[in-house]
Amino acid sequence: MKTINLICIIDDDPIFIFTAKKVLRLSDFGGDFLVFNNGEDAFNHLKPLYIDDTEVPDLIFLDLNMPIMDGWQFLDEFIKLKLSKVVTLYIVSSSIDPVDIEKAKEYEKISGFIIKPIDKASLRKITKKFILKK
Amino acid sequence: MKDFYKKLLSIDDGLNTPDDTTTFLNAIQESITIGAWEVDLETMRIYWSPMTKQIHEVDPDYVPKFDATRDFYTSFKDRDLLDDLFKTAVSTGKKYDIEYQLTTAKNNCKWVRSIGYPVFKEGICIKVMGIFQDITAKANIFHETIQKEKEIRTILTHSPNGMAVVGLHGGFLSVNKSLCDFLGYSEKELLSIECKTITHPKDYDKTETQISKLLDGRFSNFQLEKRYIHKSGKKIHGLLSTSLLRDENNVPLYFIKSVINIGPMRKANKTVEKLLKTTEDQNLRLLNFAHIVSHNLRSHTGNLSMLLELLQEDIPSATNNEYFPLIQQAVKNLADTVGNLNEISIVNSKKDTGLESLNLLDFTNKAINSSIAKIIETNTEINLNINSSIIVLALPAYLDSILLNIITNAIKYRRENIAPKITISASMEGKYIKLDISDNGLGINLDLHRHKMFGLYKTFHKHKDSRGLGLFITKNQIDAIGGKIDVISEVNKGSTFTVYFKYENN
Numbered sequence: 001m002k003t004i005n006l007i008c009i010i011d012d013d014p015i016f017i018f019t020a021k022k023v024l025r026l027s028d029f030g031g032d033f034l035v036f037n038n039g040e041d042a043f044n045h046l047k048p049l050y051i052d053d054t055e056v057p058d059l060i061f062l063d064l065n066m067p068i069m070d071g072w073q074f075l076d077e078f079i080k081l082k083l084s085k086v087v088t089l090y091i092v093s094s095s096i097d098p099v100d101i102e103k104a105k106e107y108e109k110i111s112g113f114i115i116k117p118i119d120k121a122s123l124r125k126i127t128k129k130f131i132l133k134k
Numbered sequence: 135m136k137d138f139y140k141k142l143l144s145i146d147d148g149l150n151t152p153d154d155t156t157t158f159l160n161a162i163q164e165s166i167t168i169g170a171w172e173v174d175l176e177t178m179r180i181y182w183s184p185m186t187k188q189i190h191e192v193d194p195d196y197v198p199k200f201d202a203t204r205d206f207y208t209s210f211k212d213r214d215l216l217d218d219l220f221k222t223a224v225s226t227g228k229k230y231d232i233e234y235q236l237t238t239a240k241n242n243c244k245w246v247r248s249i250g251y252p253v254f255k256e257g258i259c260i261k262v263m264g265i266f267q268d269i270t271a272k273a274n275i276f277h278e279t280i281q282k283e284k285e286i287r288t289i290l291t292h293s294p295n296g297m298a299v300v301g302l303h304g305g306f307l308s309v310n311k312s313l314c315d316f317l318g319y320s321e322k323e324l325l326s327i328e329c330k331t332i333t334h335p336k337d338y339d340k341t342e343t344q345i346s347k348l349l350d351g352r353f354s355n356f357q358l359e360k361r362y363i364h365k366s367g368k369k370i371h372g373l374l375s376t377s378l379l380r381d382e383n384n385v386p387l388y389f390i391k392s393v394i395n396i397g398p399m400r401k402a403n404k405t406v407e408k409l410l411k412t413t414e415d416q417n418l419r420l421l422n423f424a425h426i427v428s429h430n431l432r433s434h435t436g437n438l439s440m441l442l443e444l445l446q447e448d449i450p451s452a453t454n455n456e457y458f459p460l461i462q463q464a465v466k467n468l469a470d471t472v473g474n475l476n477e478i479s480i481v482n483s484k485k486d487t488g489l490e491s492l493n494l495l496d497f498t499n500k501a502i503n504s505s506i507a508k509i510i511e512t513n514t515e516i517n518l519n520i521n522s523s524i525i526v527l528a529l530p531a532y533l534d535s536i537l538l539n540i541i542t543n544a545i546k547y548r549r550e551n552i553a554p555k556i557t558i559s560a561s562m563e564g565k566y567i568k569l570d571i572s573d574n575g576l577g578i579n580l581d582l583h584r585h586k587m588f589g590l591y592k593t594f595h596k597h598k599d600s601r602g603l604g605l606f607i608t609k610n611q612i613d614a615i616g617g618k619i620d621v622i623s624e625v626n627k628g629s630t631f632t633v634y635f636k637y638e639n640n
Contacts, residue, residue, distance in 0.1 A: 013433065013437070015437040016437060016440075019441060019444055023440075023444065026444070026447060094430075094432040094433035094436055096432065116432065116436040116437075117435075117436030117437065117439050118440070
């Protein structure tokens, strides 16, 4: 059984970050958070971590609409790293546009698409799925 | 007699006997349908050659009497005229040559040409000789041609299209009134100018190119949309059609041109195009607006709901007041509204794409099964009359939603104490499959509500579940799959919703 030690949240909305952290804490998550407010900051920080394979986050929650580098652009850059390690990444967006949901299916790196607002039940499902994964 | 023939036909030499000459001349007469005649004024005898008799359709042994011949004239006018000419010939020696209509012994009408030569002896006219020719065929063609010419002239004159005959060098040979009106010139003015004058300089070359191809024989006519210059200097638009008329040796004679004034049509088209552009712009703006609703409003309401949920769990004491439940309700309402708007915007952005052929009966049964609990609870009777072979074009999710909404409405708006009865039937009507869903429920006062029947947030009954969204979405979904919906209803009798679906093959 795996444990979740580090969760990365990439979102420009402070309220979402606040509520996400709260919900995770209330769901008994005791690890650390790594937070970025846009895709570029996240990519620049995460790239060396993934290359060295040290202290990589166990879970990434990625927003789509962000300034500077949005979620899709982040994904495109992230794929270019050609990582062999399995990354658990969820898109968390308020978009219910079918175009976005269809587009997400084209990225095999994406583990799922969560429509905001997130609630405890769906977060628990995700963390549980991760823990049970071999 | 023979002297006359000889003189007339200059055949004094070559034939030996008078009999030979007669035979020969008669043979000629037959082959060219010319007969001869002679009136001997001394003996008052009349001679007709066989051909002359033949033209009159009398027996070969017919002996014309002096007066009786006049019976063959068709009109009194012709008879009087011929009488006059004959008398003048006799008295003055002036020969005559006249064409007139003849009625033969067999009552056929013929056109003939008669030439008379008076012969004088010692100053007195002794006889009149002449030839007689059947010109019916020629005259008929001539008269037909006149008739045709008249027809064509009438068409030309009264045509709403501008028409002109134009010479090979571009000068107008004849023009009709419509063309004069179109270009603002009088007929006289047009006949004195060339096509080039009224052609817009920028369209001159392209007209010339077509004209030279026409002259080369590459085609027999062409159509060209071009600009003209009105007499006032104004630019006008016409659709020109030009043909080239050639003679029997294929030598070009002149052009026949016809011009349709397409100014009003172009103007109407421009208006339509402008309207279309405006509509497209507005649609795009609406789609953008829907996108904003989908993204921004949703994230804000999402945050609000989350914050309230967390507050309740994290700091329960902060929620223990009369404000909190109201705020919570307001946020829930806001989230619902945003949700509704999203549903609508998704329907609108998914028009006419990916329609599938679906079995109407299967989908109707599915919708009935989905509402089976309500049907049993309310004791609703359902009469289903849809042929299992009916296939409609729709999106599966929309067809589900349309059927379910109309059927549940029929149950929802039932009359108290009256067992609901729903009749569902389908038939083909023109390019649509027509589906009727009738109930015996509350009905709607269409005089009051028809205009807002399918409007957003419009409700017609005080029902706790009325959101004013169902029929709005149903209408939008039907629009999106290229169908139509209509309703007839009477208060306290019931309603019939009719949905028209497209089907395959159109």
